[in-house]
Amino acid sequence: MTGGTVSLATVALAPGFADPVFDAQRAFRSVMAAMARPGRIEPLASELAPPAPMTPALAALALTLADQDTPLWLDAALMASPEVAEFLRFHAGAPIIADPAAAAFALVSDPRAMPLLDAFAQGSDAYPDRSATLLVQVERFSGASLMLAGPGIAGTATFAASPLPDDFVERLKANRAAFPRGVDLVLCTANEIAALPRSVRLVEAA
């Protein structure tokens, strides 16, 4: 402070939740509802204006679920923007790591380029909960539709999102085959989310 000028960051940090308690509670109820009913689209309105390419819904998920106990892995598209890492470090306090297998949450903004699901922590047979949750940003919930069944679904449900990797169905099937090990996915657009937990089964359309 004596003499000289204090250099401040020139890029303003985007603000976090306006009301951390209630914004996080609302976002959590959306993601819990989504996880409890795989494939069903839940609204997740957020006033966050995170740095691109992160959408408000992805930012809300990250600030709701991540903290100093949960290492985050970011895909190349998110890592390309230093503001994204800064936003997450500042508001969530979460470490950002390079090893996908050690991350509690993986944030993906370019799903076509995402690693295989078994690149992330799968948990063990004794502790399948020690596994990653993938937060995947998509453009829209439409496109080639999947037929889902399993816990949380009365009968069957259809689900579509794009873009996704071409072999997404095979990846999901392999994830289910490893049950109870595996990863859980939460997909989001700008203001909607849907989940594909590892319990979901893909059925062939009749």
Add this chain to the structure above:
Amino acid sequence: MSEAIATERTAYNFAYLDEQTKRAIRRAILKAIAIPGYQVPFASREMPMPRGWGTGGVQVTAAIIGPDDVLKVIDQGADDTTNAVAIRGFFTRVANVATTTRTVEATIIQTRHRVPETPLNADQILVYQVPIPEPLRFLEPRETETRKLHALADYGTMHVKLYEDIAHFGEIATTYAYPVTVDGRYVMDPSPIPKFDNPKLDDCPALQLFGAGREKRIYAVPPHTRVVSLDFEDHPFAPQRFTEPCALCGATGVFLDEVILDDRGGRMFVCSDTDFCNGRQAAGHRGRLAGNPIESGEGADV
């Protein structure tokens, strides 16, 4: 000084828990939903009530509840017993949420040892208080071993236990905390609900969350999940049946509590679900003893 302390004491975070604890519990809840019936360890906190009084359910409720929720708390089906009143009062105080005794009005129902008689809907969440989450605990006391048994889906000992019941008593004598298989994989303790309630867990439209505070476990049954009570082909699962209707509202096909009326063998059976019973009485249904048997001095000659 004392004023400062008083201010501090009332300055709880919404729903008592700090945000980091809520996040940890929320993460455990999501994994519990994704792996139905599997017990997720969590860092259970000290709560301002003793362990064993529903601190697991309270922590789950505190992590999910919001200002728009309407909370109902029941203890053995009743809204007016100590545990239920205390927990309802706790959330009124620390979260300032609306509470109700009516099942249909509630968005979150925290329960000890019962599932409401009124069918639940998709917008409701049922939170169970669980004393001992491990269904294999009385067969295998070591956590390291029960964890291995769950990992291998080796539930032979549980079937042996049920078989021994049949060998000794001619039937499966387990009447509460009756083990279930969730989605064909994990054997789960449905908490000490009467086995009468077990069928209600199957294909339930509501999300069911289970919190064990002392044992530090959270588990879940998502909506519309297959929940099957363990049994044998020649000894199929059978819930309790009651030979008489509720003495107050005349309901049949519900779970009844026995109430002793005197020291000469006088007794009556009444709905354990007080909201259900009150609702039926308000709708004009009358049981055998519906006039107040204590005030009128009757009931002794039942």
